[in-house]
Amino acid sequence: MSDDSPLLSPEEHVLSTLNQDGSRRWVRPRIVHGKWWKRRAVVAWALILLFNILPWVQIAGKPLLRLDVVAREFTFFTVTFRPTETLLLTLLLLTVFFGIFLMTALFGRVWCGWGCPQTVYLEYLFRPLEKWIAGPNLAKGKPVPIERRVMSIVLCGLVCLHLAHTFLAYFVGPQEVLQWSLSSPSEHPAGFAIVMGVTALMMFDFLYFREQMCILACPYGRLQSVLLDRKSLIVGYDEKRGEPRGKLSKKGAAEGAAPQGDCIDCGWCSAVCPTGIDIRNGLQMECIHCTECIDACDAVMDKVGKPRGLIRYSSQDGLEGGKMGFLRPRTLLYPLVLVVIISLFAWQLTGLESATLLPRRVQGQPYTKLEDGRIQTTVAFSLENRSEETRTYQIASDDERFELRAPTFPMKVGPGESRDFVVVVLAPLEVYDRGKAEVPFRFTDGVDFDHPMPRNVPGPYSVSR
Numbered sequence: 072m073s074d075d076s077p078l079l080s081p082e083e084h085v086l087s088t089l090n091q092d093g094s095r096r097w098v099r100p101r102i103v104h105g106k107w108w109k110r111r112a113v114v115a116w117a118l119i120l121l122f123n124i125l126p127w128v129q130i131a132g133k134p135l136l137r138l139d140v141v142a143r144e145f146t147f148f149t150v151t152f153r154p155t156e157t158l159l160l161t162l163l164l165l166t167v168f169f170g171i172f173l174m175t176a177l178f179g180r181v182w183c184g185w186g187c188p189q190t191v192y193l194e195y196l197f198r199p200l201e202k203w204i205a206g207p208n209l210a211k212g213k214p215v216p217i218e219r220r221v222m223s224i225v226l227c228g229l230v231c232l233h234l235a236h237t238f239l240a241y242f243v244g245p246q247e248v249l250q251w252s253l254s255s256p257s258e259h260p261a262g263f264a265i266v267m268g269v270t271a272l273m274m275f276d277f278l279y280f281r282e283q284m285c286i287l288a289c290p291y292g293r294l295q296s297v298l299l300d301r302k303s304l305i306v307g308y309d310e311k312r313g314e315p316r317g318k319l320s321k322k323g324a325a326e327g328a329a330p331q332g333d334c335i336d337c338g339w340c341s342a343v344c345p346t347g348i349d350i351r352n353g354l355q356m357e358c359i360h361c362t363e364c365i366d367a368c369d370a371v372m373d374k375v376g377k378p379r380g381l382i383r384y385s386s387q388d389g390l391e392g393g394k395m396g397f398l399r400p401r402t403l404l405y406p407l408v409l410v411v412i413i414s415l416f417a418w419q420l421t422g423l424e425s426a427t428l429l430p431r432r433v434q435g436q437p438y439t440k441l442e443d444g445r446i447q448t449t450v451a452f453s454l455e456n457r458s459e460e461t462r463t464y465q466i467a468s469d470d471e472r473f474e475l476r477a478p479t480f481p482m483k484v485g486p487g488e489s490r491d492f493v494v495v496v497l498a499p500l501e502v503y504d505r506g507k508a509e510v511p512f513r514f515t516d517g518v519d520f521d522h523p524m525p526r527n528v529p530g531p532y533s534v535s536r
């Protein structure tokens with residue numbers, strides 16, 4: 072670029088998907104159906120199937136996975152967590168984080184290349200669909216007829232619409248989504264707007280944004296530099312074997328010719344790369360370890376009669392002739408921390424009460440003085456049955472100075488259900504000390520026919536005058 076050019080020219084390579092003038096360089100990766108592509112296809116379709124059936128799976132009437140935003144509940148493998156269970160939720164999140172740290176330290180970006188929905192859907196659903204409709208022109212970089220482009224957008228849009236419904240089922244349950252789908256949008260405008268919004272976002276991502284999601288938006292990709300070390304598994308180019316690279320020529324075999332590495336500089340590894348990089352430039356943040364370049368290079372090596380594996384799964388140390396080595400401080404520390412967190416989590420889980428009781432704010436007058444001199448106070452609670460069966464709760468006070476009036480008791484509550492109720496407390500003035508009295512409430516589910524053993528729900532609760 073000349074000095075008087077109005078364009079700023081970066082001194083170094085900035086992004087694989089940027090042209091020199093800052094415009095987007097569209098990546099149209101070629102596909103080589105090698106052994107790694109086939110293995111990933113099996114995993115990808117298993118995951119697509121799993122993603123679609125998971126919202127429907129229920130065990131003992133509980134979903135396997137559900138993030139119920141309206142009820143503020145998160146169900147994970149049939150265990151339901153509420154926002155009040157902060158310790159359990161924190162431990163669950165820490166388990167996920169340390170699990171990711173360990174997986175990345177050992178196997179590099181295996182999640183990005185094999186399991187991430189972005190990669191799975193883009194490489195095994197949307198790109199093949201687009202290629203099938205657009206025909207060979209797309210791969211050759213030639214203009215695709217407008218009717219084919221429209222057809223491709225419509226078909227991909229329909230797939231996104233289905234995926235948006237499935238996605239929503241993780242939040243509200245599949246029955247609701249099905250019911251919404253079969254009724255008029257005017258009956259559930261919020262649900263309809265969410266589905267349309269998610270569909271539009273998915274279309275934007277899978278039809279336009281694509282690899283930019285991995286390169287620019289995904290925080291996990293950005294964390295790679297600290298999560299990987301020199302012994303982590305990566306997809307890498309064997310520079311010692313491949314360099315100096317050079318085109319295949321008869322001269323290469325001739326006596327006295329300059330020594331040449333195994334890389335014939337054919338560019339296939341770049342042509343198949345979904346993020347548009349050249350793996351021969353070393354480990355790069357854009358590399359999602361998808362193995363496409365392994366298949367491409369292996370196919371080239373087969374053709375030129377050289378051993379496979381010029382690009383292969385290895386580690387930075389392994390590629391430089393060192394040992395792979397799974398044992399190192401971080402791969403020992405992460406499992407140790409995980410064992411501690413999971414043990415704490417399991418311990419907390421087994422200690423969960425069969426019911427939770429939360430006090431609620433009462434509106435209106437805090438207390439009333441009755442004609443007989445007693446003080447009448449109203450307290451409110453929310454009781455949740457956390458067990459798997461219907462239970463009938465009773466309320467009483469062990470201190471006979473307190474008279475409780477609770478018309479909703481005995482109160483039957485279904486499994487996983489919550490009920491709000493109020494209790495009117497009548498007590499003589501003497502029990503109050505500076506406007507406060509401790510009322511020893513005792514909640515039991517002992518009157519339930521199937522569960523004769525009384526279970527106390529924690530108390531006592533303070534009643535302010």
Ligand code: SF4
Nearest residue numbers: 334335337338340368
């Ligand atoms: S595919 Fe293999 S031989 Fe071809 S340029 Fe890439 S590394 Fe070199």
Ligand code: SF4
Nearest residue numbers: 344358359361362364
């Ligand atoms: S460099 Fe290879 S492994 Fe990395 S993203 Fe590109 S094709 Fe996939």
